[in-house]
Amino acid sequence: MSAPCPAPKVVKQAIHWMLKLRESGYSPILKQQCDEWRKVDHDHELAWQRVLSLHQELDLQAVPGASIALQTLETSQQRLHRRQALKLLGSVALLGSAAWLGKDLDAVATWTSDYASATGGRRSFHLPDGSLLQLNTASAVDLAFDARQRLIRLKRGEMMLTCEESQANGRPLLVQTRDGLLEGFEARFGVRQDGDCTRVSVSRGKVAIHRPGKGRLHWINEGQAYRLDATGMRSLEQADMDASAWVEGLIVTRDMRLGDFLREVGRYRHGLLGCSDEIADLRLSGVFRLEDTDKLLQLLPQTLPVKVTYRTRWWVSLERSA
The missing domain is CATH 2.60.120.1440 (Jelly Rolls)
Structure with missing residues (x-):
């Protein structure tokens, strides 16, 4: 019961078409040529839809350096292997957001998951x-x-x-x-x-x-x-978090370290989330909703001596409040 997976060379072609369209400003002529390529074979269309999904997942229009990250993946001989992709993306870390994209390249792995x-x-x-x-x-x-x-x-x-x-x-x-x-x-x-x-x-x-x-x-x-x-x-005798609360869209904590709590919240959002060492050992208990992690973070200064700083949309850090 395996999900169909297009050949790597077909995925490479789909990425190539995506990049060409972006660079041309979505030229009508190129779009027509791409549409014709998609109709040639079912695998072409399948690869296109998956690359399109990755394009949307990474929000390429808003993330600086994302297109370069895709170009890196295109030329990689291991472009569908997550660990190799992370190594490649690490080489373009100076582009800022490109390194962050490594976290979300799990989207590629979903292509071959049931x-x-x-x-x-x-x-x-x-x-x-x-x-x-x-x-x-x-x-x-x-x-x-x-x-x-x-x-x-x-x-x-x-x-x-x-x-x-x-x-x-x-x-x-x-x-x-x-x-x-x-x-x-x-x-x-x-x-x-x-x-x-x-x-x-x-x-x-x-x-x-x-x-x-x-x-x-x-x-x-x-x-x-x-x-x-x-x-x-x-x-595990004394858990600091309810292991099944996520099913209801919640994080339920019991005297949990702030550093561990932020690491947990970070699983539900894109980008980097952390705190300074001086507040990492602060403790918190409570019930937090996962539907909007930005709202969740704004609740923390109400109970802890911390402030939330957005360095960018995807880089959030907590520090001790004055």
Whole structure:
């Protein structure tokens, strides 16, 4: 159940057409030639729509240096590989916003994902077996459902899965992450893949963790949360944030460090968000809505001795107020 993906050379051609049109001021003659190219083959149209989506995602008209970033991607031999793209974009960091675009090149990865969400977005899907899959910001999964199993591969980000035993038909429901294989049993559970670990929290039912070479299963029951990484797994006893609140569009904190809170909010917005070291250890508790992160940030000076500074639209920092 893989999403169709045009050949890299066709994607390169689509990017080339996009750049030519932009440079010409969208010349009617060039537009007609581009339209004719799109009609030649279905892959041409598919590649064009995906490049157009990336164009809109990056807001090229408003972001200085974005077209140069796309040109860099066009000439890259690894232009559809995120890590390589980030390295290339790093070489044009002096253009300002081009380096920031690296964060949002996850949009490219959605082209080959069965289900995905954009930065700041949340999406819900009913899977072929009737299970409910919910994706948090900038997340992507692939499905491999067959006669033997129902496998969900979490490629990046965070998901919530609600499954019923009646949907199984003898096939286990598995979630594969970088750090382990999870099996849900009439459960509602969240899985988050960070850069250095996988976090699992169970709201209902139970989940089994399969660890390669570890032999026996480890069970996570309702109300429990665990962290998995290359060194092993450990229970998360006192969480400073509600692991499932994002499903309702909220961040719910309990005595959370300001630095950690801003890192979390940063997942839901484009650009850079941070604070000075002298206020990073300030603590906050509360319920915050994610629908508008700029409004969310404006609430912080009401409870903490901080001020919010917009250096640019995409570069926001917090400092101690006078």
